[in-house]
Amino acid sequence: MLPLRVDDAFISMAIDEALLKLNAESKSPNTIRFWRWLPSTVSIGCFQSVEREVDLEVAKRHGVDVVRRITGGGAVFHDHDGELTYSVVCKQGDVPDDIIESYRLICGGLVQGFERLGLRAEFKPVNDVLGNGKKISGSAQTRRWGSVLQHGTVLIAPDVRRMFELLKVSPEKISDKFIASVFERVTTIERELGRKPSFDKVREAMSDGFRKSLDVELVENKLTDKEVKLAQDLRPKYASEEWLRKR
Amino acid sequence: MGYAEFKAPKGVIKVELELTNDAISQVSISGDFFMYPEDALERLEQALVGVKAERKSLLAAVQRFYGSTGAQTPMVEPEHWVEAILRAAGE
Numbered sequence: 001m002l003p004l005r006v007d008d009a010f011i012s013m014a015i016d017e018a019l020l021k022l023n024a025e026s027k028s029p030n031t032i033r034f035w036r037w038l039p040s041t042v043s044i045g046c047f048q049s050v051e052r053e054v055d056l057e058v059a060k061r062h063g064v065d066v067v068r069r070i071t072g073g074g075a076v077f078h079d080h081d082g083e084l085t086y087s088v089v090c091k092q093g094d095v096p097d098d099i100i101e102s103y104r105l106i107c108g109g110l111v112q113g114f115e116r117l118g119l120r121a122e123f124k125p126v127n128d129v130l131g132n133g134k135k136i137s138g139s140a141q142t143r144r145w146g147s148v149l150q151h152g153t154v155l156i157a158p159d160v161r162r163m164f165e166l167l168k169v170s171p172e173k174i175s176d177k178f179i180a181s182v183f184e185r186v187t188t189i190e191r192e193l194g195r196k197p198s199f200d201k202v203r204e205a206m207s208d209g210f211r212k213s214l215d216v217e218l219v220e221n222k223l224t225d226k227e228v229k230l231a232q233d234l235r236p237k238y239a240s241e242e243w244l245r246k247r
Numbered sequence: 248m249g250y251a252e253f254k255a256p257k258g259v260i261k262v263e264l265e266l267t268n269d270a271i272s273q274v275s276i277s278g279d280f281f282m283y284p285e286d287a288l289e290r291l292e293q294a295l296v297g298v299k300a301e302r303k304s305l306l307a308a309v310q311r312f313y314g315s316t317g318a319q320t321p322m323v324e325p326e327h328w329v330e331a332i333l334r335a336a337g338e
Contacts, residue, residue, distance in 0.1 A: 045278075045279050046285055047276070047277055047278055047279070047280065047282065047285070047288055048277055048278065048279060049261070049277040052261065052277065070285070072279070072280060072281035072282060072285065073258075073279055073281060074258075074279030075279070099281075099283065099319055099321050100321055125321075125322075126257050126281065126321045126322060127281075140281070141281075142283070142285060143283055143284070144284070247275070247277045
């Protein structure tokens with residue numbers, strides 16, 4: 001397990017890919033890490049069209065970065081002050097072959113983490129965790145070179161209005177009624193607990209959750225020199241216009 | 248250029264395509280679905296070029312794509328791609 005990091009989107013995505021690649025080459029151990037985005041960022045899924053999903057003008061105006069992930073799924077607004085992000089990297093043989101079952105296994109750590117914070121939590125296939133019946137975490141997974149990367153959100157207290165400004169939602173949907181329906185389906189730790197726990201506290205709950213659900217010992221360690229070097233080499237790809245506008 | 252979206256049980260499939268003599272001459276697929284391995288999406292697009300834009304031919308092409316690549320798309324079935332493509336072709 002790595003220390004909590006606060007990085008820009010491009011190095012964060014590069015670290016995740018570096019861990020995945022080096023794990024596949026058996027040069028990095030299975031790894032869990034928790035991290036935050038600085039500045040706040042919109043990430044899009046690897047199959048999404050940035051033009052169709054993100055209002056780039058609004059992002060620029062608010063100093064929000066935009067990055068394409070190597071994982072599928074949807075566009076997400078990652079609020080620096082409101083989201084803890086996790087990544088798990090392991091050998092493919094350590095998780096079930098079945099994709100939904102492998103999400104269930106890894107999301108099990110989050111489920112236990114949310115429960116430690118006092119919420120009722122459950123896995124909702126394919127890739128969500130519900131807190132008190134509403135979505136409170138979304139994950140995305142890729143499998144490459146014989147290893148698995150799964151990363152995802154833990155919604156502590158994100159700015160939902162800002163999210164709607166940044167993401168291109170069809171005009172008929174941007175109504176008070178639609179926003180109300182999102183509030184019925186999506187929640188945050190702050191909303192459920194009536195207070196905002198610290199990032200450290202949430203990280204501790206989640207790492208305990210993973211420890212228990214995966215029945216593993218977590219050894220605290222830093223990124224290795226190899227991991228840092230490869231991440232630095234990969235960063236320019238994620239920061240490039242070519243990668244961002246791939247679709 | 249035709250464009251359409253179709254909401255599958257997991258993910259919205261967005262298709263932009265061009266037809267020449269009722270067959271697909273160019274197609275670009277995007278959306279928030281999952282596909283493993285990820286580079287299979289380009290192969291799906293390639294597999295659709297030259298295919299007549301009608302249900303039976305499209306379904307056969309999509310099923311061939313799944314057979315030859317072993318691609319997995321949780322909660323997205325061959326019929327969902329076909330539906331999205333037909334909508335874009337009908338635009």
